[in-house]
Amino acid sequence: MILGEKVRSILERVFFPNRSTKKFMNDYMNRLRYIEVTEDGFLIKDINHKIEEDIKWSSVKDVDYNQKRILLTLEGKEEEMVIPMQFHENWHKLIREIPKAYPTCDYDSINAFFDNLQGCDVCGLIAVEEDGECMACGNQKWNSEIEKDFESKEAYIKQMQFYEFEPSEENEHIAINNNPEFGFESYSKWIPYIKVEDYKTITPANV
């Protein structure tokens, strides 16, 4: 499942799909862009996978980073290119790949950003911010609010893992693992509570 579809399925689960939330979702999806890191640069694609930008690091003169946006100075272009984080998926991967050659780029702050993240019990990536939300899977860290709705922490993690690894199409290969993805490292203490067979024998309602 690509990240855009994941975001859509999370939104669909959170909001009852009435007309206004559908409009909200469509607006959101139309503004969404996906960053694909390539060997020598990166692409920016829209939700229909159409390439809007094809950037090579060799044509980037300088990079300025903060946690809200990336600013690129490009060869032969007067205006800087702005990549706002809010609507660009996979920017974590991009900031990991910035070549260590740009005088303005604050590499220490990029390293500190990743060093401050915690492991996610649901998806198994080190991607949980201070507010407790995972930037890879969108789930919340176990807290007193969630505790009211679930029998135990394990029951919560198991149910969220079920959604997280659920295939979006019938014959899609099910891969239950926490291999590094979206620029996030694997969390060594991650425990998968679900198995591939679970998708054949149970439905989400009785996980």
Ligand SMILES: [Zn+2]
């Ligand atoms: Zn997660």
